[in-house]
Amino acid sequence: MPKTDATHDARRRSWVDSANGHPEFPIQNLPLGVFVPPEGGAPRGGVAIGDFILDLGAAHAAGLFAGAAARAAEAASGPALNDLFALGAGPRAALRARLSELLALGSPERPRVEPCLHRAADCTLQLPARIGDYTDFYAGIHHATNTGRQLRPDNPLLPNYKHVPVGYHGRASSVVPSGAPVRRPNGQRKPAGEAAPSFGPSRNLDYELELGIWMGPGNPLGEPIPIAEAGARIAGFCLLNDWSARDIQAWEYQPLGPFLAKSFCTTVSPWVVTPEALAPFRIAQPPRPEGDPAPLPYLLDAADQREGALAVELEVLLLTPGLREKGLPPQRVALSHTRHLYWTPAQLVAHHACGGCNLRPGDLFGSGTVSGPEEGSFGSLLEATRGGRKPLRLPSGEIRRFLEDGDEVIFRAHARREGFASIGFGECRGTIRPAP
Incomplete structure (x- = not known):
């Protein structure tokens, strides 16, 4: 069973202001989904943080992940999350831990992460995976x-x-x-x-x-x-x-x-x-x-x-x-x-x-x-x-x-x-x- 760790700390705050106290998507959640950005284009994987969505493909291209977290981010960058689901808990947990670091208040990576954010209200959400059964x-x-x-x-x-x-x-x-x-x-x-x-x-x-x-x-x-x-x-x-x-x-x-x-x-x-x-x-x-x-x-x-x-x-x-x-x-x-x-x-x-x-x-x-x-x-x-x-x-x-x-x-x-x-x-x- 997954255990609690630093990513669950109630005191952790994000530099994405809307995430702090958000009723759905504070930094302690970081759910995964698939979206189309405001300018259109192909669906891609993202993470909800407050009133925004972080584009995982863009963050991966910016070199913000390494090791198991990079494998997970790459697998989650496409139009469905099936490849990420197939990797199992280890890479998924590594991705979550790195996202929590990147989005935490005081993160030195903020200038590199900020361009990867889209206002959620301007995006179109899709089914998160290809459902075989x-x-x-x-x-x-x-x-x-x-x-x-x-x-x-x-x-x-x-x-x-x-x-x-x-x-x-x-x-x-x-x-x-x-x-x-x-x-x-x-x-x-x-x-x-x-x-x-x-x-x-x-x-x-x-x-x-x-x-x-x-x-x-x-x-x-x-x-x-x-x-x-x-x-x-x-x-x-x-x-x-x-x-x-x-x-x-x-x-x-x-x-x-x-x-x-x-x-x-x-x-x-x-x-x-x-x-x-x-x-x-x-x-x-x-x-x-x-x-x-x-x-x-x-x-x-x-x-x-x-x-x-x-x-x-x-x-x-x-x-x-x-x-x-x-x-x-x-x-x-x-x-x-x-x-x-x-x-x-x-x-x-x-x-x-x-x-x-x-x-x-x-x-x-x-x-x-x-x-x-x-x-x-x-x-x-x-x-x-x-x-x-x-x-x-x-x-x-x-x-x-x-x-x-x-x-x-x-x-x-x-x-x-x-x-x-x-x-x-x-x-x-x-x-x-x-x-x-």
């Missing part, structure tokens, strides 16, 4: 219980849930960066009150609040990843909205699971928050309730149970046409926390590879919807509105059972711990457009 898990136990209860009131969790990290293979081609529009999908729907299925726009469009997990070094086909090594294979984390057409899902999912109800779009936040940045926010995996089975040995590692979970607060906000018209801000509709995940990220990696599936740098996982146990912490409208039976009432006078055209969903996340600088993930936004 996308897998969505179901590790939020409260979400699984809440949704299961609507279908099976007396037996909300299926027998396998507490034994195996449940997941399905999603569609990598429709993953988009924050800000890209989300087109309402068409599909087959058959509500209980209708005699036959019909085809048309989804009537019950929903969001799902998830943690995204980017894969680093993978494994050869046929060779599992041991649980003790699985955490080190993770390159970083983001926010992920697994948009879901609930009415299409309810009709199509038996017997093979999600298909068109989820493949139309998945939105991710564009910054990759590294495991090193999150070192102060590692926590023990919460103990399982009495009577729950222990994980099977291939999923159980003492170090992972001791510090393999993350302390990240997650927030869902909704901005509707009515709120915009009245000049009202986005309304918070959920506040949740990653401690509610039943499985650690490392357990998801180890299980995915246990049968010999070859994971590759840039593969993307969704954690599953991160819901809490109480009202106000539900990571989907399906839960928050009880399947539409208990609509949300907004200050604009609007009600929402599910998402309407023009609604914008905003995810935010922050890691906080006493004695350390708080860090954020950047926003994950998407606005619903009408069906074609």
